[in-house]
Amino acid sequence: MIPTATALAAIAARLAEAGIEEPRREARLILAATQGVSAAGLLLLEAVDPQRFEPLVARREAREPLAYILGRKEFWGLDFAVSPATLIPRPDTETLVEAVLALGITPARVLDLGTGTGCLLLAVLSEFPAAFGVGVDISPAAAALAAGNAKTLGLANRAAFCAGDWGAALNGTFDLVLSNPPYIPGADIAALMPEVARFEPASALDGGAEGLDAYRRIIAALPRLLGAEGAAVLELGVGQATLVTALAQQAGFNATTRADLGGVPRAIILTRCK
Numbered sequence: 001m002i003p004t005a006t007a008l009a010a011i012a013a014r015l016a017e018a019g020i021e022e023p024r025r026e027a028r029l030i031l032a033a034t035q036g037v038s039a040a041g042l043l044l045l046e047a048v049d050p051q052r053f054e055p056l057v058a059r060r061e062a063r064e065p066l067a068y069i070l071g072r073k074e075f076w077g078l079d080f081a082v083s084p085a086t087l088i089p090r091p092d093t094e095t096l097v098e099a100v101l102a103l104g105i106t107p108a109r110v111l112d113l114g115t116g117t118g119c120l121l122l123a124v125l126s127e128f129p130a131a132f133g134v135g136v137d138i139s140p141a142a143a144a145l146a147a148g149n150a151k152t153l154g155l156a157n158r159a160a161f162c163a164g165d166w167g168a169a170l171n172g173t174f175d176l177v178l179s180n181p182p183y184i185p186g187a188d189i190a191a192l193m194p195e196v197a198r199f200e201p202a203s204a205l206d207g208g209a210e211g212l213d214a215y216r217r218i219i220a221a222l223p224r225l226l227g228a229e230g231a232a233v234l235e236l237g238v239g240q241a242t243l244v245t246a247l248a249q250q251a252g253f254n255a256t257t258r259a260d261l262g263g264v265p266r267a268i269i270l271t272r273c274k
Contacts, residue, residue: 001047007031008042011057018061026066030056033070063194076123080149085141086116087204093180095266096233097123099258100176103231103269107131107175111225113166113218114138116204118146118159120178125155135161136170138203166217173227181214183207183237211237215244219251222270232270241265 008027015023032039034053059069067073067088073080075089076097082088097120100107108131112121115135125133137143140163150159164170186206190197196205207213215234222232232253236244241257245268248255253270260266 001049004031004042004045004048007048007050007053011053014057014061018063020060026060027057029066029070030060064199065195068199073117073119075117075119076126078119078123078126078153080117080119080122081145081152082117083141083145084199085139085201086145087180087200089117089119092260092262092264092266093120093235094123095258095260096120096178096180096235097127099233099267099269100124100178100231101127102258103233105175105229105231107230109172109174109227110134110176110178111167111170111174112136113177113179114181114204114214115146115161116142116180118149118161120180121146121159122150122153122155124176124178125158126153131158133159134170134174135159136164136167137161138165139163139201166214167221167225170225173230174225175227175230177218177222177226177230177232178234179214179218179232180235181207181218183211183214183235183240185209185211207237210243211240212243212247215240215247219247219253219270222251222253226270226272228272230271234268234270236265236268238264241268244268 011027012023028039032042056069067082073082073089110131110133112135115137118135121133121135125131135146143161143163147161150156182205184205245255248270252273256269257265258267
């Protein structure tokens with residue numbers, strides 16, 4: 001056993017050396033998780049066992065994302081299980097939920113294409129108690145994880161998840177279609193921060209040569225999947241608003257965007273042209 005303050009300082013120093021941006025905060029979270037207490041609860045611990053935290057610290061030093069190490073990530077005030085089968089939920093994606101709420105509609109049927117952890121769909125369902133949602137992911141492991149998150153959040157009776165190729169196997173229409181698709185040009189992935197390039201699933205990142213492959217597939221399917229008065233809300237990569245807007249307009253949709261907290265157009269909202 002070593003003093004808690006000593007352990008915290010040592011872990012933070014190691015994480016800083018590894019290039020972690022917030023080493024003190026992450027050291028506190030790792031130490032708390034391995035001791036079975038909250039971050040605030042660390043203040044009450046006089047000493048900790050290095051054998052319990054050392055494996056997790058070593059993984060973070062290797063730049064494995066903290067969310068994968070801890071197995072959890074918060075999104076829209078909700079707690080989600082995560083795994084290497086899914087992207088890690090990010091605050092920027094909450095812009096899509098904000099865009100949905102700003103639409104002023106009350107969707108009854110919601111579709112989430114490329115659902116991952118289910119965070120986007122389940123956050124929206126939490127805001128619309130009468131809605132039912134379907135989440136689709138190419139990865140069976142991701143679809144299973146999302147179903148588990150729905151159960152944990154008490155939303156299992158209002159959500160169904162399946163593995164599939166975008167909306168190819170779906171029949172019927174939806175009032176709201178959501179997606180955070182892969183949008184990074186394939187050649188750019190290797191240059192991303194190590195947490196993303198080495199650990200997050202390539203299938204959820206790689207948007208093809210231009211980063212637009214998934215948008216083309218989704219937008220082509222919208223005339224069949226989207227109800228007459230419905231809307232689609234898709235996440236955008238940096239600098240993609242103009243290109244995706246052009247794709248949508250060519251397919252017969254009106255397009256507007258909503259910026260994230262950094263001022264980047266992050267969500268594109270598509271509705272049928274009247």
